Amino acid sequence: MKTYQNEHVMVQVDCSVHLLRQTWMGIPSSTSFRDASLAILALAKRHQIKRWQVDIQQLRLFNPVDLHWFIQHWLPQASPGLPSSPKVAIILNDFNQFAKLGTDLLLRASSAVDPGLSCRYFIDGDDTYQWLMSN
Template structure:
């Protein structure tokens, strides 16, 4: 059963206890302030609930500014990699500029350590992949 953790006009966060999975549904174009505040909210949520699986639904998310992408690489990713998260499924946006930003992120972030990140076009495919067991060596 999915429990609501937080909701605003740009982000909905929910949690499935039985799967130890968090879900972020992003919507629209976010100001830098909204983007960073909600990114940090996701990190707090992951840490507080010791979440190992994450579904980032970006289908309705629009472009990410270049300065926000720089922030993700420099500030957000190191914190995310230090979190309990081990598997992240990203459902790609229909926005070409969002997709270009995500492509840059993957090119510029060379090592994700124990975190496995995969992109999907459909929610059901992402969910099926997230359900698969996490190897004990990376579940720690």
């Protein structure tokens, strides 16, 4: 089920297991990135998301200004109202180190807010669901 979509991201929520899937594409404009991030946060709070699958295989890169906005504005809004100790599975295209660097920055900042955060990188999305569902 598509829950949210714009020109750079598609978001799906599986409420039965508190799982949110994001698939990013291209080079998101600041407006697209920020609107999507806020929509994702609203969905995550509404459905008490504790498992995140973030597919960045088709993402070219994140804008550093948007990464700063995410850390300064999105993360402080995310802490209250979301389950603690979430699991985040990142699906990479191993050739795209620029997207990975941006994701690393966001994950380090997220870990500082929630030290119980569990994250793992994957090159193939097939194993992510099993890892996300494991205890």
